[in-house]
Amino acid sequence: xxxxxxLGSIPHKRHTVFRKPGGELYxxxxxxxxxxxxxxxxxxxxxxxxxxxxxxxxYSVEPKVAREKHLKHTSLLGFNVAPEDDYLQSRKAxxxxxxxxxxxxxxxxSMTDYFYKNSQADEVIFIHQGNGTLKTGFGSIRxxxxxxxxxxxxxxxxxxFDGADNRLFIVESFSPIRTPKRYRNQYGQLMEHSxxxxxxIRLPADLETFDEKGDFxxxxxxxxxxxxxxxxxxxxxxxxxxxxxxxWAFSIHDFEPITGRLHQPPPVHQTFEGHNFxxxxxxxxxxxxxxxxxxxxxxxxxxxxxxxxxxxDGDFMSRKSVVxxxxxxxxxxxxxxxxxxxxxxxxxxxxxxxxxxxxxPFKPLMITDEAIRIEDPGYYKSWEG
Numbered sequence: 001x002x003x004x005x006x007l008g009s010i011p012h013k014r015h016t017v018f019r020k021p022g023g024e025l026y027x028x029x030x031x032x033x034x035x036x037x038x039x040x041x042x043x044x045x046x047x048x049x050x051x052x053x054x055x056x057x058x059y060s061v062e063p064k065v066a067r068e069k070h071l072k073h074t075s076l077l078g079f080n081v082a083p084e085d086d087y088l089q090s091r092k093a094x095x096x097x098x099x100x101x102x103x104x105x106x107x108x109x110s111m112t113d114y115f116y117k118n119s120q121a122d123e124v125i126f127i128h129q130g131n132g133t134l135k136t137g138f139g140s141i142r143x144x145x146x147x148x149x150x151x152x153x154x155x156x157x158x159x160x161f162d163g164a165d166n167r168l169f170i171v172e173s174f175s176p177i178r179t180p181k182r183y184r185n186q187y188g189q190l191m192e193h194s195x196x197x198x199x200x201i202r203l204p205a206d207l208e209t210f211d212e213k214g215d216f217x218x219x220x221x222x223x224x225x226x227x228x229x230x231x232x233x234x235x236x237x238x239x240x241x242x243x244x245x246x247x248w249a250f251s252i253h254d255f256e257p258i259t260g261r262l263h264q265p266p267p268v269h270q271t272f273e274g275h276n277f278x279x280x281x282x283x284x285x286x287x288x289x290x291x292x293x294x295x296x297x298x299x300x301x302x303x304x305x306x307x308x309x310x311x312x313d314g315d316f317m318s319r320k321s322v323v324x325x326x327x328x329x330x331x332x333x334x335x336x337x338x339x340x341x342x343x344x345x346x347x348x349x350x351x352x353x354x355x356x357x358x359x360x361p362f363k364p365l366m367i368t369d370e371a372i373r374i375e376d377p378g379y380y381k382s383w384e385g
Contacts, residue, residue: 003198007139007207008240014042031154031245033176039152041243043137046211047233053215056228061221063093063101067367071333075379076371078104078310078325079167085109087159088116088219088226091170094371095308095329097363099175099276102308104325105168111158114217115235118153121172121221124272124279125149125159126252126357128312128325130166134159137238138246139204146252146312146355148271150177152245156218156235167325169310169357175275195271200254204246210234252312252355257285262293269358280358284314286351296346299337305360306331314353321382328379329365340385 011018018026027048032040043049076094083106084090095102101121110132131144134151135158143149151157153176183194190197212234220227250271258268269280287295307330316322319339330336338346367375 003201003203004242004244005203005246006240006242007204008044008209008238010042010044010240010242018044020046026239031243033152033154033245038176039244041138041241041245043241044239045233046209046237046239047213049231049233049235051232052229053232054230056230058225058227060224061088061226062224063096064369065096065366066369066372069364070367071331073331073334073336073380073382074329074367074371075376075382076327076329077323077374077376078169078327079323080374081106081370083108083164083166087111091168092370093368094327094374095365096368097361097365099173099361099363100274100359101172102327102359102365103170103172104327105166105170107159107161107166107168108164110160112160114219115156115158117156117218117220118151118172119220119222120153121174122153122177122274123149123151124171124173124177125151126169126171126310128167128169130161130163130168132159132161132166134247134249135236136204136247137236138241139207141202141204141247141249143249148250148252149247150249150272151247152176155247157247171279171359173274173277177272177274177279180270180273180278195256195258195268196250196254200250202249202251204248207238207240208236209239210236212237252281252283252357255281255283257283259286260288261290262288263295263297264288266358266360276363277359277361280360282309282354282356282358284351284353284355287346287349294343294347295349295352296338296343299335301335302330302332304332305362306365307336308359308361308365310357310359312355312357314355316352316354316356329367331364337383339382 027045029043087107090107091105093103127147134141218229271281272279311326
């Protein structure tokens, strides 16, 4: 996370006496990443975060891979994923490798009877449809159409939706999610040429302390398994915290596109980075302004990476018959480019209203059984004309 933040009440010094009004000690917890060598926060609980009352039987949520190796341009119709009531059950992993899992979800109901913690991955939850509140012990963040919610590993959270029509595009990253290194100075501040800055980032607010004992169900994900825990105290019993490790939000609508006289390459759209992959945002922008420019992207060969594009909204000058929620996978090893007729059609256009999320992984993606169910089998022929 780019900036230091704190909420609630904390003692003047770390690891010192900090008592409740009644004289009992608050319970201090260090939430650290990469051992003690990277980002961390210090959290102060009403009760120790270790009071486990019961353990349920763990169960697997490991994605079932249908095609481990493949070399075919693939399209998935994401809105064909049927809505389900439960948030976790609605999550369908469609493209996976050892660095990240890409999932679609269409939950109808809020998480009201359990909490969730991903202990193995940071999560980037892109809100395609729906509004609501991300609730954590660190505070709350309101979300809506176009928001990226970045939830670092180990964060217990709930999603509370305002309605039943929700569509999510989720990336689980087995490495930390960061802002792009080339946009940060040596102190971690986003520089002037960055397409967004710290004032665009929304931090947790409205810390509410739940000083409660009882039975609280927390579903914990680790190594492809869900472990049902029942804790004796409320997971959101934070009286205060400070540090750099906490959830945050950024809207794709606040991404400021980098444009030029000639067509700009995909790295100018980069928004986040993980180990062996990047996440990019394609947003409404002015087209290239050289008098002979061709706005449509040129044919290119993905030699070292796959390319995933998740279509959110608007018209795409390089594609025909694009629908909301569609995912295209162009695997490394074969070229791809604009559909027939779209290059000529793009000449003279001054702007685009397209909105999309792109992911470029540097290890091949595997296609899951869930992806096969929503695949458009004829997509690879769509360049025939």
